[in-house]
Amino acid sequence: MAVTPRFRKDAVASPAERHPVDETLPPLRMFTSGLQHVAAMYAGVVAPPMIVGPAVGLSATETAFLMGASLFTAGLATLLQTLGFWRVGAKLPFVNGVSFAGVTPMVAIGKDQGADAIPVIFGAIIVAGALGFFAAPYFGRLVRFFPPVVTGTVITLIGVSLLPVAFNWSQGGNRTASDYGSLTNIGMAAATLALVLLMRKFLRGFLRQIAILLGLVAGTLIAIPVGITDFSAIGRAGLVGFPTPFHFGAPQFHVAAIVSMCIVMLVCMTESTADILALGRIVGRPADARTIEGGLRADALGSALSPVFNGFMCSAFAQNIGLVAMTKVRSRFVVAAGGLILIALGLCPVAASVIAVVPLPVLGGAGIVLFGSVAASGIQTLAGAAMEKGENALIVAASIGIGLIPIAAPDFYHAFPEDLLVVLDSGISTGCVVAILLNLAFNHLGPRRDRAAAAAQDPVPVH
Template sequence: MDYQNGVSIKEDIESISNGKAAILGFQHLLTMYSGDMLVALLIGAALHFSALQIAYLVSVDIFMCGIATLLQLKRTPLTGIGLPVVLGCAIQVVTPLSSIGQNMGIGVMYGSIIGAGIFVFLISGLFSKIRNFFPPVVTGSLITVIGFSLVPVGFQDLGGGDATSSHFGDPKFLLIGFTTMVVILLMNSYAKGFMKSLAILLGLIAGTAIAGMLGMISLEPVMQATWFHLPTPFAFATPKFEWSSILTMIVVSLTTMIESTGVFFALADITGRKLDSADLKRGYRAEGIAAILGGIFNTFPYSTFSENVGVLQLSGVKSRKPIYFSGFFLLILGLLPKVGALATIIPTSVLGGAMIVMFGMVGVQGIRMLQDVNFKDNHNLLIVAISIGLGLGVTVYPQIFQSLPEFARLILTNGIVISSFSAVLLNAMFNISLSPQRVAAEVHTDAVEKNETK
């Protein structure tokens, strides 16, 4: 039997009842559903898909999210990191995929996804060997930036979604968004047991209910959706392989692997599990296979959703069982577009209110990880200060690199990537390449401090 820190996988899965796990799984689903659906809507619109094609794209995308999630949950000799992760399509793929699809055709776009997925699968072993480059000073900085750099996205959604609209910040949007936040905070502060773990779900329900009373809910998407369909390989186009588009998506895939690494370590910190190179290799392989399947079924590449770290933190339930339910719910919703369309009626402002809380929790999780860092060493202070400063700075002003070539902008305008690169490089420069004399001096200093404490 497989064990994690003395607790068997079976015990981990059975540590919560099916009913509670199903409800918690539905909460995870609602958290990631809108964000993932947005990717499909944006790319579909950019490629001038018809309403029927976009509806199909959204539902198949949700189905593949379920497949990708289940690939990560189940630990096998080949794939699966075995952490409570939910997978979806990262927002950073929208611009490169739209550009490839518009300029080279959707066949080339799907070929680039498959090519990048094969690359991720093949380098998973090598990438996992560099885990020593991700100590708490690096992963803590990365998770802090992942959380706090996404807070503005939550604020934009809270205001209505479109910051250029004349209705942005309408009092109705603010009312339902802040009501969602207040309900989440009240439930998390005063509710007990299982009800406390449902704080996010109850906040979403409360905000949506108020929006319905204000006439802000439309059931038209549900009425237009069909009842059932099966995902079909190559539904839109047969993949075509072109080297420059594949190279572009490989760069994007490296950024998502870095982000996934940070999320893996954050979840491991929450669940009290130690990750080794074999765990990371299986995790990367699962994401590579998910991307290959995404290209075959004409959807997208998939990676770990950082939003769900906040859900896990707030619910306090660390078992993978709710995520299994979430994965199966995603499969069902992908097969039943009319039922799945129900989740689309949740107003953007309601989701924004919940996202602010969840992204903030992710950022705080990064700060908690930084508590294990020795800040008496000025080098660690510099690593955290510079990497977080660069990451948040680029997030606020990505146009600072607007004069650079598109290939460079693709990398440099991603705050998470900038934070990752700077933290890894600075840590390698200051800590990994320490001289033997300095290492001995630090060991002696630590020993003296422990004796003085005693």
């Protein structure tokens, strides 16, 4: 009678028994599927440095360098999430990249600090990343203070705060230029917007997912005979390069900037928690407390390391979760392959400079869809925020109203101390603070029946 060797009890699971999240695919399919993830999030990765660079006075060449660095650091952060080590990483098909949540506060820091803005921004992100890393195990206890009524408000403000950037791009970007707001510039923006919408309407599958990227390419090609395309950035870029650590100088640590970016980190951690829970359900591996902790640690560590290589704060990219749901490819190693592709693109300055070729009006047309989608995502979150219960509608009204002040009335806080302006000039930061405080006042500090209404909309159960 044959006896099964005892060691087989602990043997590694066979491919047939392996969970789809841990499967490896054939090399060609691994590469093409990873490339699809990169295409779906590429525009979102390079858009923040394209906004922040000019806002803090960087040249086109330096802005292209920032874009390459953002691609490189997004790749590193994605590898931390998908492969992980120790208790770092959700080990799910989770894509990380530059967070839009930090754009408005970083622009506000640029207005306050001028030429020294980039080192101040990087110093603030390093501290915020360290805070997030050590706070990750305890964040579950704080998540109840970030229900959909808060997160939806913040995400909506992120999109609305970025839309003026798209409008400025659509007019040409440079207010002192003679053609600023010309029919040519606005016409190119409108044509690009129409192309993106038509592609989203009629294309299917992979091509539909990269409609914004295809719209940028088509808009740029149309802009060549119009005469508003500049190819000089490609000629100045090298084929191979490395994002030199602290290229813009050693990080500087200013209290006001640190407070502003710490608020952004809490917002990013809240978004990532929701994304981890959603992705766990989609791939059939529900996220537990350890998974959430590892995912948040990867976000925070990626953010803390990112400024070393001249990148910005990193967080989850929700559009890639939709891509996983659509394609049914659940392997985390596919997304890890996408992370390697991002690193390769970051090491090739020409790849980053190609984006610099895209005329600003073309970017503006695509940006209206891109940034508007962020706002729409926030509105979708608010739809599940039990607006009919308690004072949730009032919380949203006051938070968005105060968050819009820096957009609607840029000089509103001109008489306030300069140290406060870094926070006050960011509608996202002020709106987030107001939403948290009002949610505490109305849903946590009142009668038990009000707290019960708040508990019903908590994104994560608290034990």
